[in-house]
Amino acid sequence: MTASEKQHFDEMHAPDGSVREAYRGYQDWLSGQEDGMMRRKTLEAESFFRKTGITFNVYGEDDAEERLIPFDMVPRIITGGEWRRLSKGIDQRVRALNAFMHDLYHRQEIIRSGRLPERLFRNNSAWLPQMVGFTPPGGVYTHITGIDLVRTGPDEFMVLEDNARTPSGVSYMLENRETMMAMFPELFSKVKVLPVSDYPRRLAKSLAACAPEGASDKPTIAVLTPGIYNSAYYEHAFLADQMGAELVEGSDLRVVDGKVQMRTTVGFKPVDVLYRRVDDDFLDPLTFNSESMLGVPGIMDVYRAGGITIANAPGTGISDDKAIYSFMPDIVEFYTGEKALLPNVDTWRCADPDSLKYVLDNLAELVVKEVHGSGGYGMLIGPTSSKKEIKEFRAKLEADPGNYIAQPTLSLSTCPIFTKKGLAPRHVDLRPFVLCSPDGVDITPGGLTRVALKKGSLVVNSSQGGGTKDSWVLDD
């Protein structure tokens, strides 16, 4: 039996074909529309995206062509009640992650208590010795987190991944909503949806609240981008624009008089908060990768002297690690004193011989991922892979078991997309965006729904042919 033949929870339709509560208002509206409307609107939306320049560059493509992320017009809808339960779990998880980061770089109580094996971070390149003993301004490590959730039943939401490095996709959350409101204004007057458009303002506020001591009331915020050839450049420019922040590249920044300063037309001007969209490794050629042209020589010294806030803090990438992920229920409990409200997906750590044996025996049923991988690359989805692919993957796994974890093939929920033949169910996930500052945790209602456009496919990553949907939280 393959993944696509199983019975899946559908966001819109109950097994008996009736429309679930979240979609009632939408269905009312939809059934009043003429034939062909959706097709026409799809074309309209595409031309809207092209001209506004919402594009996505795909890694590994030679001609660096700007591609559109496919957008589907059927919203993913969550009721207010469902969202309230979810956001409690997310809030708890992000607080735990932040406390975990602080602990890992200070007393390491969680390791002393025996809850987390030391080897997990000792040999982990995402763990930065330069951060040991240092507390970032406001004590905040994970300023922006994207929590990837999957759903398998009415009340079964699980966390698939924590993205605490530089989670992307929030511009799509915002533009998808803008597009939907432009395409279907009457729908929004009929169905009340919680707004997302103030995310950039909330982000600016949250970042400002994390400014280093000595910064003015209105700290200078800048977004650091690797440049126009980066796959998420559109998003970097979009967020800077919406926040009224400067969009800077490494070559614009320099350490002058102990501050990180940007080169303006009238000379160098200090930056207080740097929302960086480059990886740790490229941040400072003097401290990390000396070949990096994307970063700022000496920024880590300024940072450690308390002269600038870097968001997210260097070294938070360790919480993206899939081996660490497998300990998240313990981590949440350790730092919050409560049971984790959002469960993890069952995970076998292949470093453990018993787990490895189980995984090798059941490769055809499991999803196997690289511990440090992302973007859906370097993984095996057993049920949809050929015997040859499984055999090749087995060799890689046996050669370096510690580099892999395995999870059951989840029965991800589906949500209808619009196809030429009408509505058809496709697998989805959900990435809410979470801000963290000394003022607290702030979650924008909804997030980014990614959808696998191929029938039966479970891979939702945009770099692998996934699309996106507008995600609604009902104001009920």
Add this chain to the structure above:
Amino acid sequence: MLGRTASGIFWMYRYLERAENTARLLEAGHRMTMTRSEDMAVQEWRSVLTTLGLRSAYETHYDDYAGAHVCDFVLRSKDNPENVLSMLERARTNARVSRTSITAEVWEAINEGWMALRDLLAKPVRESNLNLALGAVRRESTLTRGATHGSMLRNETYSFARLGTFLERADNTARILDVKYYLLLPSLSYVGTPLDTGQWDTVLRSLSAERAYRWLNSGRMDARSIADFLIFDDRFPRSLLFSYSVMRENLAELAQLHGGEAEVHELMRAADMRLNDKSVEDVFDQGLHEFLIEFIAGNQSIANAIASDYRFNS
């Protein structure tokens, strides 16, 4: 404003202006060749290529001056890195780099125009759709300039946009005038000689000046008054004098915003003086070619000073 962003804006508008002027030059050349003998047509295309500084590059790839070859080379050929499509690509890339400093209207104008051009120029341009492609180039530039005028704050960004536009425009007007004058020189004595009015008509058309000039001069065509018009008429938006008055205004805005002048303001004053103190008679006494070469070099120094004063690169 970041120095790099100022540079992006400046170059975005320079490339747009350059693409527009190149398109207009091709349009005028094409029109000329339709009404002339084959010899004259070859001469005309050669002069278009000379004006664009592409003649030797062209001649390494072609041994004729067929209109289709020239247009393809100038508009889209991969053998010519300075082709119009790549100018527009660079304008758009600079717009992307400076995306946070331009409005959505400006971005959409340049992006949509570029998308249309990319499709139009995907295949070699035939004579039958040459005007369509050239019109599209001019339209992209016009729309972007209009969106800029209608939606952008009058701030530093706007000043760099105007500086880029008019610095490039002054350069292009001077070059067009120089090449045409140079080619015509042997058959031309200064006052009163009957001219090949068709040639001068091309000069005027290349600068979108034919209507204005005719209106002001009731049809009289001579080298002196055309040069006077293109250099000194402060009502004509592509004249050297007009371009420099816009640059002067915008440099003054920058000085005010930044609370002080820079090296470029000195250069601008000197250039203004060279221009304002002269009459067209002085220019012809000095030699039009010498005057224009000096002007183009001065213009380049102003561009260099803008880049260094406003920290475009370091």
